[in-house]
Amino acid sequence: MTTPLLDIAEVADHSGLAASALRYYEQQGLISSAGRNGLRRTYTADVVPRLTLINCARRAGFTIAEIQAFLRATPDDTDLRTQLATKAREVEEDIARLIRMRDGLNHAATCTHSRLVECPEFKRTLSTPDANSAVGECNSMC
Structure with a gap:
């Protein structure tokens, strides 16, 4: 066939x-x-x-x-495996950065602060290394 x-x-x-x-x-x-x-x-x-x-x-x-x-790649490519592990860490950092950006944008979409980029919650969301940071506190903070 x-x-x-x-x-x-x-x-x-x-x-x-x-x-x-x-x-x-x-x-x-x-x-x-x-x-x-x-x-x-x-x-x-x-x-x-x-x-x-x-x-x-x-x-x-x-x-x-x-x-x-x-x-x-084959299982014997130890140098490549090391490079892949390094790349995996870089991708993890990119994911965390993108999640923070997503959370900041979601916050900015509903924020009532007079200048969105000056909102303390927006700034905190973007600078927090914790990808699971809370958003949505704008109404109480702004």
């Missing part, structure tokens, strides 16, 4: 990426095509989850080189 092939437009549609991004990722060795159907590249269906991983890694700040190394 043969694996169904998707043409580049179908992969672009499933992955949410532009065809030019798919060609670039192929050029960089992150994905490979299964061949061509006329002038159009074709891919096996397993390229879609791989693109999901690549897209997620790119959004998390991974470089193409880091993704290439990760995709080739």
Whole structure:
């Protein structure tokens, strides 16, 4: 039984990426095509989850080189594992920062302080390292 092939437009549609991004990722060795159907590249269906991983890694700040190394990794790649652990800590810091920003924006959306950025609660939310900081005290503080 043969694996169904998707043409580049179908992969672009499933992955949410532009065809030019798919060609670039192929050029960089992150994905490979299964061949061509006329002038159009074709891919096996397993390229879609791989693109999901690549897209997620790119959004998390991974470089193409880091993704290439990760995709080739084996359990014996101790240096890479160390780099991945460092990257995981960086992602955790980014998540905490983004949560603080989200909480600050949610607070600012309902704040009645005359200048939103001067609101003590808004400032506290953004500067607190605790990602679970309380918001919504604006009416009592402002």
